[in-house]
Amino acid sequence: STAAAAGSSGGTSAKTITLGFSQVGSESGWRAANTQSIKDSATAAAITLKFSDAEQKQENQIQAIRDYISQKVDVISFSPVVTTGWDTVLKEAKAAKIPVVLTDRSVDSDPSLFVTLVGSDFEAEGERAAHLLEKVLALPGAPKTVNIAVLEGTTGSAPAIDRAKGFKKIADASHPEWKIVASQTGDFTRDGGKQVMAAFLTAHPEINVLFAHNDDMGLGAITSIEAAGKKPGTDILIVSIDGTHDGFVAMTQGKINAIAECNPLLGPQLMDTIKTVLGGGSVPAWIKTKEGDFMAADAAAALPNRKY
Numbered sequence: 001s002t003a004a005a006a007g008s009s010g011g012t013s014a015k016t017i018t019l020g021f022s023q024v025g026s027e028s029g030w031r032a033a034n035t036q037s038i039k040d041s042a043t044a045a046a047i048t049l050k051f052s053d054a055e056q057k058q059e060n061q062i063q064a065i066r067d068y069i070s071q072k073v074d075v076i077s078f079s080p081v082v083t084t085g086w087d088t089v090l091k092e093a094k095a096a097k098i099p100v101v102l103t104d105r106s107v108d109s110d111p112s113l114f115v116t117l118v119g120s121d122f123e124a125e126g127e128r129a130a131h132l133l134e135k136v137l138a139l140p141g142a143p144k145t146v147n148i149a150v151l152e153g154t155t156g157s158a159p160a161i162d163r164a165k166g167f168k169k170i171a172d173a174s175h176p177e178w179k180i181v182a183s184q185t186g187d188f189t190r191d192g193g194k195q196v197m198a199a200f201l202t203a204h205p206e207i208n209v210l211f212a213h214n215d216d217m218g219l220g221a222i223t224s225i226e227a228a229g230k231k232p233g234t235d236i237l238i239v240s241i242d243g244t245h246d247g248f249v250a251m252t253q254g255k256i257n258a259i260a261e262c263n264p265l266l267g268p269q270l271m272d273t274i275k276t277v278l279g280g281g282s283v284p285a286w287i288k289t290k291e292g293d294f295m296a297a298d299a300a301a302a303l304p305n306r307k308y
């Protein structure tokens with residue numbers, strides 16, 4: 001990082017902040033919007049950003065964080081691909097006195113090893129998806145026997161673990177009639193959703209509901225549902241999470257029935273948090289994102305105002 005000249009007259013000294021950021025990958029539309037938000041807001045905040053894409057591999061993230069430590073950046077931020085296995089590298093950052101601000105996803109480490117998390121409540125998203133499914137199943141013509149397929153996110157990732165937990169909580173508490181007949185990871189990608197859904201449809205022709213942990217897997221699944229001669233949104237009801245542009249378009253076409261929003265535009269809050277932390281201020285342990293719920297009937301009106 002560079003120190004701006006303070007001037008001989010004793011004027012204020014402005015130090016440019018250097019942020020080392022390790023992104024999970026580029027697996028989804030959500031992630032593309034998140035990356036853009038981080039890059040744009042770093043520029044707007046005059047923060048120097050060192051950015052690397054880990055291609056959904058933990059070892060790449062650990063390597064990137066070690067590189068940032070040796071480059072002596074002012075602050076490190078990352079969205080951890082999985083929840084476990086971070087203690088060693090987080091201790092290295094702490095020993096180097098470089099604060100770590102998590103964003104999007106959390107870790108299962110001792111909370112003293114990072115400053116805060118700027119991101120969503122994934123368990124609440126899973127619960128919200130279940131409540132959206134209740135609404136979809138209350139619409140005319142909805143089936144009474146509910147055979148659910150689940151496309152899970154990346155195995156071991158916070159959103160996959162917590163969305164499954166939140167959904168199950170509501171299902172167990174109130175819906176003995178909901179049967180999860182198939183559940184497997186599609187790694188948060190469109191291709192993963194497509195391939196896993198194709199296999200599900202062959203093995204379980206009784207599936208009439210899909211809960212996809214993100215829009216991209218839902219969109220991939222739509223391709224396979226149509227290829228199998230079924231109508232997405234009618235023969236197989238679909239609820240997903242994110243609220244990307246393509247997810248909204250699928251809702252306007254009646255192919256996705258409802259979406260629980262997960263907001264990827266975390267950059268501005270992340271940059272504000274970093275400035276507060278480096279300025280010696282205190283921040284809450286978790287800075288939560290505000291999100292909405294959308295039924296297909298709301299999609300056309302909402303689409304022009306969507307920002308990602």
Ligand code: AHR
Nearest residue numbers: 027028030159188214262
């Ligand atoms: O961690 C957030 C999740 O990661 C998003 O819901 C998904 O689309 C992304 O890949």
